[in-house]
Amino acid sequence: MAKITINGVEQAVEDGLYLIEAARRCGVDIPHYCYHPGLPVEGNCRMCSVEVEGIPKLQTACTTIVQDGMVVITDSEKVVGERSDVMEFLLRNHPIDCPICDQAGECGLQDYYMEHGLHDSRITVSEKVKKKKRVDLGPNVVLDSERCILCTRCVRFCKDVVGTEELVIKNRSNHAEITTFPGKGLVNPYALNTVDICPVGALTSRKFRFQCRVWYMKNATSICPGCERGCNIWIDHHENKIQRLRPRLNPDVNNYWMCDEGRLDFHWINDDRVLRAEGPDGLMRPDEADRAVLALLSNPGDVLIVASPRSTNESLFALKRFVEVALPGAALTGGSFRPTGDDDGFLRLPDKNPNSRGMREIGIAGDLENRLNGSAGVVLVFENDLLGDRPDLESVLAGKKVVAFTSNRTATARGADLVVPVTTYAELNGSFTNHAGLRQEFRSAIRPPGDSRSVFDVVKSLSGLLGKELGWESETALTKEMTDVITGWGVRVEEETELHAG
Amino acid sequence: MIEETKVLTSRIHKKDSHTLESYREDGGYEAAAMALAMDPDEVTAIVKDSGLRGRGGAGFPTGLKWTFLPKDRDFTYLCVNADESEPGTFKDRVILDLDPHLMIEGTVISCHALKSEHAFIYIRGEFCRPYRRLVAAVQEAYEAGILGDNVLGTGRKLDITIHKGAGAYICGEETALLNSIEGLRGQPRIKPPFPTNHGLFGRSTVINNVETLANVPVILKEGAEVYRSRGTEKSPGTRLFSVSGHVERPGVYELEHGVSFKDMLNDICGGVKGGRALKAVVPGGSSVPVLTAEESMKLQMDFESCQECGTMLGSAGVIVMDETTDMVWALDKLTHFYAHESCGQCTPCREGTGWVAELVHLINQGRAKSADFDKLIDLGTQICGNTICVFSDAVFMPVMSYTTKFRSEFESKLIDSAPVHEKVGA
Numbered sequence: 001m002a003k004i005t006i007n008g009v010e011q012a013v014e015d016g017l018y019l020i021e022a023a024r025r026c027g028v029d030i031p032h033y034c035y036h037p038g039l040p041v042e043g044n045c046r047m048c049s050v051e052v053e054g055i056p057k058l059q060t061a062c063t064t065i066v067q068d069g070m071v072v073i074t075d076s077e078k079v080v081g082e083r084s085d086v087m088e089f090l091l092r093n094h095p096i097d098c099p100i101c102d103q104a105g106e107c108g109l110q111d112y113y114m115e116h117g118l119h120d121s122r123i124t125v126s127e128k129v130k131k132k133k134r135v136d137l138g139p140n141v142v143l144d145s146e147r148c149i150l151c152t153r154c155v156r157f158c159k160d161v162v163g164t165e166e167l168v169i170k171n172r173s174n175h176a177e178i179t180t181f182p183g184k185g186l187v188n189p190y191a192l193n194t195v196d197i198c199p200v201g202a203l204t205s206r207k208f209r210f211q212c213r214v215w216y217m218k219n220a221t222s223i224c225p226g227c228e229r230g231c232n233i234w235i236d237h238h239e240n241k242i243q244r245l246r247p248r249l250n251p252d253v254n255n256y257w258m259c260d261e262g263r264l265d266f267h268w269i270n271d272d273r274v275l276r277a278e279g280p281d282g283l284m285r286p287d288e289a290d291r292a293v294l295a296l297l298s299n300p301g302d303v304l305i306v307a308s309p310r311s312t313n314e315s316l317f318a319l320k321r322f323v324e325v326a327l328p329g330a331a332l333t334g335g336s337f338r339p340t341g342d343d344d345g346f347l348r349l350p351d352k353n354p355n356s357r358g359m360r361e362i363g364i365a366g367d368l369e370n371r372l373n374g375s376a377g378v379v380l381v382f383e384n385d386l387l388g389d390r391p392d393l394e395s396v397l398a399g400k401k402v403v404a405f406t407s408n409r410t411a412t413a414r415g416a417d418l419v420v421p422v423t424t425y426a427e428l429n430g431s432f433t434n435h436a437g438l439r440q441e442f443r444s445a446i447r448p449p450g451d452s453r454s455v456f457d458v459v460k461s462l463s464g465l466l467g468k469e470l471g472w473e474s475e476t477a478l479t480k481e482m483t484d485v486i487t488g489w490g491v492r493v494e495e496e497t498e499l500h501a502g
Numbered sequence: 503m504i505e506e507t508k509v510l511t512s513r514i515h516k517k518d519s520h521t522l523e524s525y526r527e528d529g530g531y532e533a534a535a536m537a538l539a540m541d542p543d544e545v546t547a548i549v550k551d552s553g554l555r556g557r558g559g560a561g562f563p564t565g566l567k568w569t570f571l572p573k574d575r576d577f578t579y580l581c582v583n584a585d586e587s588e589p590g591t592f593k594d595r596v597i598l599d600l601d602p603h604l605m606i607e608g609t610v611i612s613c614h615a616l617k618s619e620h621a622f623i624y625i626r627g628e629f630c631r632p633y634r635r636l637v638a639a640v641q642e643a644y645e646a647g648i649l650g651d652n653v654l655g656t657g658r659k660l661d662i663t664i665h666k667g668a669g670a671y672i673c674g675e676e677t678a679l680l681n682s683i684e685g686l687r688g689q690p691r692i693k694p695p696f697p698t699n700h701g702l703f704g705r706s707t708v709i710n711n712v713e714t715l716a717n718v719p720v721i722l723k724e725g726a727e728v729y730r731s732r733g734t735e736k737s738p739g740t741r742l743f744s745v746s747g748h749v750e751r752p753g754v755y756e757l758e759h760g761v762s763f764k765d766m767l768n769d770i771c772g773g774v775k776g777g778r779a780l781k782a783v784v785p786g787g788s789s790v791p792v793l794t795a796e797e798s799m800k801l802q803m804d805f806e807s808c809q810e811c812g813t814m815l816g817s818a819g820v821i822v823m824d825e826t827t828d829m830v831w832a833l834d835k836l837t838h839f840y841a842h843e844s845c846g847q848c849t850p851c852r853e854g855t856g857w858v859a860e861l862v863h864l865i866n867q868g869r870a871k872s873a874d875f876d877k878l879i880d881l882g883t884q885i886c887g888n889t890i891c892v893f894s895d896a897v898f899m900p901v902m903s904y905t906t907k908f909r910s911e912f913e914s915k916l917i918d919s920a921p922v923h924e925k926v927g928a
């Protein structure tokens with residue numbers, strides 16, 4: 001531990017920390033642009049300069065390592081003056097596009113100008129340096145060179161986090177620009193993280209640009225369902241539509257990052273949803289649907305229930321209990337035919353389901369293929385697009401009565417005799433257990449569309465009709481029992497750490 | 503009447519002075535043979551005793567710099583800074599072009615002192631003939647067994663790699679130079695760590711200027727004491743002055759440190775061009791504060807006198823400006839250069855140098871107001887003190903000195919300056 005004095009207050013901090021991080025832990029925020037805790041330091045923006053006793057020149061807090069006895073001042077006239085100078089320089093050639101800029105509202109320049117600039121413009125004459133306004137760096141990321149403050153966060157991300165080194169700076173002086181090598185693009189599967197860490201509106205996501213003003217959006221903590229890593233995310237939504245997904249800091253899982261595939265995979269939640277239950281005779285109310293399902297359950301021995309590693313622990317736990325108490329004799333199986341990917345050594349893992357481990361630990365057998373080939377005449381498929389993943393199963397399912405509990409109009413839904421809408425993870429409080437056995441909770445972000453119900457509500461209603469009790473008053477009670485009985489699943493309290501906007 | 507003291511430049515007027523044969527005729531590589539027979543620390547001690555100071559700009563004591571290398575290092579590089587790009591400085595070129603073996607011998611001796619087996623020479627890309635001659639000289643040295651696996655028959659190893667720059671002034675800054683050799687973007691590194699601890703490819707590295715190293719064989723040959731007999735106490739030895747501008751005979755002249763500027767101007771350079779009056783002098787390359795004619799008459803050409811005079815000897819690039827010089831025009835040219843050469847990583851330097859250049863240009867064109875001039879002065883101070891390298895100071899110093907010492911010239915070009923108002927009123 002090192003004792004340092006920040007603005008007159010003596011504090012003990014860990015050895016080896018950069019001053020900027022040490023100060024943050026002591027509750028003193030030092031403004032910064034180029035510094036990002038997930039990247040190596042570069043010290044180029046000069047925004048974080050502070051006074052260190054005994055050194056005549058200002059020192060950049062992001063490159064200075066704390067030393068025992070260090071005396072630091074972060075709010076002297078000199079420091080404040082320097083910040084304002086840096087702001088003035090940063091804005092010298094900045095286009096101030098705020099009215100049309102996607103970053104407005106979460107922009108490092110706007111925020112710090114209000115906090116540390118507030119100078120009058122002294123740009124008396126002439127033109128700003130003109131640069132390209134729309135450069136397609138790659139399939140997902142668009143660059144506005146004029147807005148760039150050359151902090152090199154994006155460059156360092158590609159070089160030091162992903163290791164692909166697509167981005168570089170070309171040219172010197174105020175003609176310096178972010179670019180890729182000739183003929184190459186920003187194509188790494190994590191490229192959109194550069195948009196998050198870009199402190200200004202220079203890098204924008206092609207999918208998100210011009211879609212929604214950030215101040216309209218609300219955010220909910222969630223978990224990406226894209227693979228068994230379970231990256232922690234924010235769901236940013238507006239008017240009950242998801243606008244974007246962003247990574248949420250979790251040093252044990254995904255740090256500050258997530259992959260582009262996971263980030264961009266949310267349109268199925270907004271679009272093409274099943275809103276009403278549907279049977280051979282057309283649309284049904286939920287109670288009609290439940291009775292139609294019930295009619296198929298008269299012989300439990302003929303019923304196969306297919307669970308999915310895309311369902312939450314809570315849904316799976318409820319389903320298992322449902323079979324045990326209300327439908328003894330019916331077979332319960334789980335699994336997925338989703339094509340697997342590669343372990344790329346960073347975040348993405350082969351199993352593209354978020355909850356395979358949770359399903360296993362709850363005790364749902366994974367003998368899906370065998371069971372499907374068995375004799376069951378009625379198959380209830382919960383959140384599992386069997387036919388989408390394996391079109392060849394059509395012949396297997398052909399002779400059976402299929403009920404699809406699904407959020408979307410999947411191939412399985414199209415081939416089913418009965419379709420019942422259920423919620424997605426974005427409309428649920430729940431949890432997934434990732435590949436490492438970490439049970440991660442998330443909150444519902446948006447309201448379920450149409451008649452969508454949670455699997456819990458569906459099976460609760462079905463058991464009611466069967467005259468059985470699942471035994472929980474609420475989902476909270478379910479969660480409690482589940483986390484009590486499964487070892488290692490004790491409730492984890494998520495620390496709500498916001499990514500630094502700037 | 504003073505004269506040149508030709509120590510480093512004693513051979514440059516000879517025919518084929520750049521060849522190994524010619525160099526050997528004059529006792530070339532004898533100092534190296536002598537040094538290699540000594541203990542490396544002994545060589546360092548001699549260089550330290552000589553009081554040799556770096557010729558690249560900062561004037562840092564060379565022997566002292568060498569002792570900063572950590573004792574427990576496992577590998578050391580020497581980088582020779584032959585990037586010579588400071589406006590007004592063109593003396594390294596003379597050595598590279600006319601006596602490259604002198605510098606190579608300095609490198610051989612220095613590498614022995616530093617226990618280095620690999621030296622890099624970073625040469626300015628625009629130096630065409632000097633580059634060809636340097637390459638040829640290194641080749642000759644390899645063939646003659648001066649470089650390679652058995653340096654001068656001692657069984658020691660030394661390789662020299664020549665790296666050509668691509669035209670960036672900033673690559674003369676020592677850590678930008680290291681980046682450039684490594685194939686990275688040529689921009690200065692944050693210090694600490696210093697190159698002596700973490701330099702080229704992460705290893706202990708010493709960077710020295712061409713002229714600095716050219717002094718080393720001389721020091722070894724004649725001993726520290728004789729070497730110190732020239733120049734002044736704090737600036738021992740001779741210096742290659744690059745004199746340009748309004749003088750009758752511009753060129754590179756070798757003089758003892760401490761000569762008076764006046765004598766240099768009149769005796770060596772034939773006085774101000776056309777017998778006109780002197781107006782201003784830049785004594786140490788474009789980055790140091792300018793002096794008025796009056797100040798320059800009291801100036802002695804050594805590190806300490808320059809400092810007393812409020813300027814620096816820098817790289818000893820002497821730019822002489824006579825009464826016909828428009829100082830605003832001169833600063834316009836200079837700031838244009840700096841605005842173009844900032845590496846662009848630090849916010850104040852990247853944005854500030856461009857802004858400064860723009861304002862000076864406006865003033866020069868007679869399109870600026872006094873508010874612009876005030877802004878220029880402000881910017882001068884805003885730029886420096888908070889950047890990764892001292893490039894920003896190199897912009898600050900000329901801006902502040904030109905605008906202070908020749909203020910009226912700037913003011914008279916402002917739209918709202920007093921004389922203009924009078925004219926309008928009349």
Ligand SMILES: Cc1cc2nc3c(=O)[nH]c(=O)nc-3n(C[C@H](O)[C@H](O)[C@H](O)COP(=O)(O)O)c2cc1C
Pocket residue numbers: 555556557558559560561562564583584585586587588671672673674675676677709710711712714715891892893896
């Ligand atoms: C912007 C800038 C440009 C420089 N350019 C050169 C140069 O062209 N040649 C040089 O020898 N030193 C140059 N230097 C100084 C070097 O950084 C370094 O101090 C020098 O090479 C050390 O050698 P010395 O101790 O032998 O002088 C420059 C420094 C700065 C800040």
Ligand code: SF4
Pocket residue numbers: 094095096097098099101102103104105107108109110147200201202
């Ligand atoms: S980057 Fe920030 S300051 Fe610049 S235009 Fe966008 S919102 Fe405005």
Ligand code: SF4
Pocket residue numbers: 147148149150151152153154155178194197198199200202203
């Ligand atoms: S694009 Fe954004 S992250 Fe990249 S250097 Fe510019 S401002 Fe920084």
Ligand code: SF4
Pocket residue numbers: 672689690843844845846847848849851852889890891892893894
């Ligand atoms: S001061 Fe200027 S030249 Fe030096 S590192 Fe910063 S931007 Fe580059």
Ligand code: FES
Pocket residue numbers: 031032033034035042043044045046047048049060061062063
């Ligand atoms: S220089 Fe420290 S945050 Fe940029």
